[in-house]
Every structure is written in structure tokens, then in C-alpha cells.
Amino acid sequence: MKKGIFWILALAILALLQSGLQGYIGAYYYQIVIFVGINIILAVSLNLINGTTGQFSIGHAGFYAVGAYTSASLLYYGEPTFRGWISFLPHSAQDVVLLLFGLLAAALAAGFAGLLVGIPSLRLRGDYLAIVTLGFGEIIRVLILNINAVGAARGFLGIPEFSNFFWVYLFALITVVVVHNLVNSSYGRAFISIRDDEIAAEAMGIDTTRFKVMSFVISSMFAGIAGGLFAHFTAFLSPNTFQFTTSFYLIIMIVVGGMGSIEGAILGAILITVILEAFREFGAFRFVNFAVLLVLVMLFRPQGIVGSWSLFRKAGAR
């Protein structure tokens, strides 16, 4: 009952903001707000594997790219066919169905990529995941650079525009709720036990490989959804968006915000996105901000700005 009211209220607020936000703050700020939302999805999902499960992935941009290009190419090439199947619906409802279909495909493709990367590298204990995901991110980018059907190095133009504030923030909310509920359940305890002590977790009947892969695949799926939302918002994709630096920004977000904290990941996503925009006129010099920020955080608050504090979690409620 309470859940129903929460979601109806959330949908109403999002719809209200959607109708007036862009006109009120202008196209430039609107775009920044969207990017903040997408980065929230990416940071919160990355935090599930890096912060909660304690397995260091540095190739989140790779899964983001898989989702973006999957959904974009599917709807770019398939739009007329899909519209034919659901022609009984009004045009705006067709857009919604197409977007959700694209995002589903994006999540499945990125999740499958996560499974392929995760199974061999997560069976081992140690930093193998970091090495493999680093390679994976670059492989995906180089692949895209060489596939002409998705524009290769020229970029992918003319992707249908379905995504907007409403959808981005609805999925950001879904990501936060899903990750929060998962982390605060028996599954979350299994993830955290792996982070704290893998040998003890295994001895307590927790199949560590299985749960590491599970956490990694869920994380990848949300990155895929973020990719789909991004593709259908900008209507243009360039392989440059998915460089290693993108993965690195995401790691900065969760480190600055506080590893393992959902609130921290959200705060980090907002902070880093805004800093990147606010200092745009300084060109490459704006990256100095991150160095300074990281040094300050490490000196004064190594657990991250939020740390392990949680807005929604009572002591011992996990």
C-alpha cells in the first residue's frame, strides 16, 4: 500500500517536472540535469560491484557502451518494423514501448557481456577483474570504431529521440530502489561478506563466485540501461564518449562520495558532473580539479564524503 503511494507520487512529480523543467531552466541546464541522472545510474550500479561486493571493476564505460549501441542500433534499424507490430497504439505510446524495448535489450546485452567477462575473472581471488575489465572497455571501444553500421569513428547519427527527464530520472529512481533493497537483504549481506572476508564467506556456505558474478551482472545491466537512455537522449553516439576516462570518472564519483554508500554514489555523481561542466572553459585544465578533490578527500575524509552513513538505514537494519 505504502509502496503504491510512493510510486504514484514519484511518477506524478517526475511528470510535472518533465512538463515544465526544460522551459524553465533552458536547454543547456536541462542537458546537465539529464547527464547527472545518467551518471547517478552509472555510479550507483558501479558501487554495487566495487563498493558493496569489493571487486574492483574499472571498465564500467564498456557496459555503458554496449547498452548504448545495442539500443541505438536496434531502434535505428528496427523502428519501422517495430512500429508496424504495435500500430494499433497511438504514436506517443508507441514511442514509450520502443524506448522500453530498447532499454530491455540494452540491459540484456550489457548483462550478457558482464556474464562473459565475470565468469572467468571472478572465479579467482584478487585483482583480476580490474585487469580484465580495463581490457574489455577498450576492446568494446575499438570494436565500435571498426563497425561501419554504427558509424564507426564518425559517430552514430540519427538515433531516435525517445528519452527525456522523466525516463532518465524514473530509471535513476528504479536503480536506487533496486540496489538499496538488494544491499539491505540477505543478498546484500552475502555481497558484503565477500568484501569483508572471502574465505569466511565461503566457509559459511556462500558460493562466492556465484554471488560475485551475480553482483557484477546486475551492475552491468544498469550500466546498459544508462547507455540506452543516453543514446536516445543525445540522438548521437561517439566512441569517444566511452573511453577509459569515463570509467575513471565513475570511480572518482564513488570514491569521493563514499565506497559502498548509495547516497555517496549519488552525491559523487552530481558533484563530478557539475564540476566537469562548470569548468568547461578551462579545457583540459579542469581535470586538475579531480586531482585536488581526490587528494583532499584522501587527507580529510578517506571513507568518502558520505562514508558509511545512510539516510535510510537504521543501525543493525541490514
Place this chain on the structure above:
Amino acid sequence: MSILSIRQCTKRFGGLVAVKDLNMALNPGDLYGLIGPNGAGKTTVFNLITGVYTPDEGAIELDGRAIQGRKPSTIAKQGMSRTFQNIRLFKSMTVLENVLASSHMHRKQGMFDAIVRTRPLKNEEAEIRTAGMELLKIFGLDKRAHELASNLPYGSQRRLEIVRALATKPKVLLLDEPAAGMNPQEAIDLMHLIQFCRDKFHLTILLVEHNMKVVMGVCEKIQVIDYGETIALGSPKEIRDDPRVIEAYLGGA
């Protein structure tokens, strides 16, 4: 019919034979002691039984099923649990969460229930919470249930390791030096508690302990190993009088 049996197990690390042709048989309800001087191979035996190592030769059976070469989590699910000599608690969790984490494998609700937080999931969560608190109460840890596990004093951390192991509802419990670092009174209290748990939860317990007084006082059957081989097996009295045991511990004359 023994509940845990080891037959002719050998484990080598390179040229070193850590365990050689070891035999062991625990009957249901046993409180079985495994002792030996430093480096005798006691912890290796533990690691073989729990699946951390795979024996090079020989067979290990738990409740009639072969378990050698299985993953530790699979063996744990078949009813084996353990504590660690060097405490391995989940440090970022509270005392209660540590206990709840090890009851994960008994959950009935799936991931979808966890994400949507369905009613059956909430009920299940409440049940394991109550069960966890009851276990903590037996070991006098219930008042500190919501503190971080790493903030507990050393002796309490050792007891929490036992509670966490019990929460997996094992048939066989392996305790690796549970009284290490405790004073004599604490050690004796702990041993009474272990006996109590054995009777209450119908456990079979395999105990590795350095503290001779404790082992002699509580175990009904003791096996002594040295250089990976069994040198004596019997009741505490038989062990105490065995010349080979005396030699292994005190050195030959």
C-alpha cells in the same frame, strides 16, 4: 556409522608432506579432540575437511557423501561449519549481521522478493533475526547485537565466530583453537558452553586446541598427530599416559 570420516588422506606441499595417511572417524554426538605440537598439521587437516585444500590421496566423507575436492561453500551446505584460528569475522557488519550472513543459504525467498521486498521476504527476515538473537543470547552477545563486530573484545569475537558457525545449522562443527588467548576461567566457561551446544543442537564437534587442560577436560576422544601422522588415539587418560605423546610434546630423553 560415522558422520565424518577421513580415510588414508595425504596432502603434500611440494616436497613437504603436511598430512600423511591420516584416518579419522567421528560418530554422531562426538566431542573429538585433535591435538599435536606446533606445525603438526592440525590446521591442514581442518582445511582438507572444509574444502580449502583438496587431498592428494584418500577420501573424506560427511554423512555418507564424499566431499573431497568440493568447494567449501558446497561442503558448508551439506552440514559442515567452522571457526577460524585467526578470527575472520565480517568486520564492517554488526554482530547480528554476522550471524544473519551465515544463514543466507537457508533462505527460501529469491532475488525478486528481495528487490520488491515482498511480504514473505519480510516475514522470513524477521524469523532469521529472532533466531539469530536467540543464538546470540546463549553466548551472552545479545546486548551488543547492534555494535560493529570489530569493536567487540577479543574473547567475544571468538564466541561470535562460534555463533556465526552455528547459524548455518551444521551437523558437524569444527572449532579451530576456540580458547586461544582466553584466560583459564574464560576457557573453562567456553568449554561448558561448547558441551551445552553439542547437546542442544545435536552436534558433532571436532576441536583443535593447544590448551591441554581444556582438551583433556572436555573431549571424550582425542587423536594426537605429529608431522602429519597419527601417533596416538584414545580417551584423555590413555593419551596422557602415552609415551609417544609425551615424547612429541616434551622431546625425547
